[in-house]
Amino acid sequence: MKGWLLKNPSDTTLSTRPTDVVFLVISSAICLALLSWYYAVSLSGFEPGFSNSIVGRDFINMYVGGELIADDNLAPLFSQADYMLVIREKYGEDYPIHNWSYPPTLFWPAMFFSQFSYYFALFLWVLLGGGLMLLTARELGLNPIWGLAIFLSPAGLINIIAGQNGFVTAALMTLAFTYAAKRPAIAGLNWAVLTMKPHLGIVALPLLIFNRQWKVILYGGVSFLLLVGSTLLVWGVEPWARFLSYTTRQQRVVLDNWDGLMYLIVPTGFMQGRNWDLGVPSSYILHLVIAGLGVWLALQAWPDRNAEMRRSLTWFVVTTFLILPYSFLYDLVVLQFVLILWVKDPQALFIMKPSPSRILWKLLWFLPFLSFFTAVGASIQIGPLVFAFLLWRLGSGKR
Secondary structure, three states, X not given: OHHHHEOOOOOOOOOOOHHHHHHHHHHHHHHHHHHHHHHHOOOOOXXXXXXXXXXXXXXXXXXXXXXXXXOOOOHHHHOHHHHHHHHHHHHOOOOOOOOOOOOHXXXXXXXXXXXXXXXXXXXXXXXXXXXXXXXXXXXXOEOHHHHHHHHOOHHHHHHHHHOOOHHHHHHHHXXXXXXXXXXXXXXXXXHHHHHHOHHHHOOHHHHHHHOOOHHHHHHHHHHHHHHHHHHHHHHOXXXXXXXXXXXXXXXXXXXXXXXXXXXXXXXXXXXXXXXOOOOHHHHHHHHHHHHHHHHHXXXXXXXXXXXXXXXXXXXXXXXXXXXXXXXXXXXXXXXXXXXXXXXXOHHHHHOOOHHHHHHHHHHHHOHHHHHHHHHHHHOOOOHHHHHHHHHHHHHHHHO
């Protein structure tokens, strides 16, 4: 059993409890069945129901954006109306609203994927995500079977259906911590590439400074400058100026004004306020209170410089998702990595007796599903409650 579960049979990083294995196998089977159903009812290439979105949903941004970039037609990326004109000319006049929300550093991969047909490009995108999960598991010293479990986890399923980048960002964050001590250049590169979604790295620099990881900061800074420099060399300054002005404002519009599915898939304190119809200003006040609590809890739980990697990664992930007003369920793929790292001894994370700790661990494995259904059924975002609880327990574990 050990040889099958772990990359190194002498490794005791993860539990070999048969019940843990059975649970993850059943979870993966459920997610695979749901994914198969999703594709089976979308044989026309479009999802069923009123949304009429193409399979892969948000991957359309990567694909259409890449086509525009390859054609040297960047203007529609910075105009909601013009961008939707392009999409609706290609995919139907009633196509749901989308917007390009990424910095110019993502121009390169977008152009690459646009060279293929949409469905083959989507296949490559999902394949890339699966490969990154296997790679990250291997670099953590785990058997790749755990990477497959994360690929077919609840957050992984939502990420695949959404055609989003949760696999990429999960790998970048996890590998940045994994490589920090032994390969600072690669760790820095991971942080630099994570700027594709810069808000997810909001607490990275303070943590790196506190840990005096100067090499990681140096390599990260150089890598980021090279990424930015390559886009400046090819496309000039204007895309960055438009990103820092129009795109950032547009994301505020998305957060403040979009509704419907947004109420269900954004597990933040701000969206809790909008779920309760508090209005935008009051929702920000509510989020400030929650984020303030998050900062206080994060300071209590701040990982020591010599803390084990899983504790530092856990602190980083739950702090980030608690203080951000804007994140999605598909971003929680990295939380599934965090949970895998505590599967052997969840009581060390929750500071509870082993039996209730294992039950709680299993519930949190399904957090993306639970969050969705509590938002649907009770208009309650349980994400902030969970993240605050985890930070509290991390702090308790230090005492």
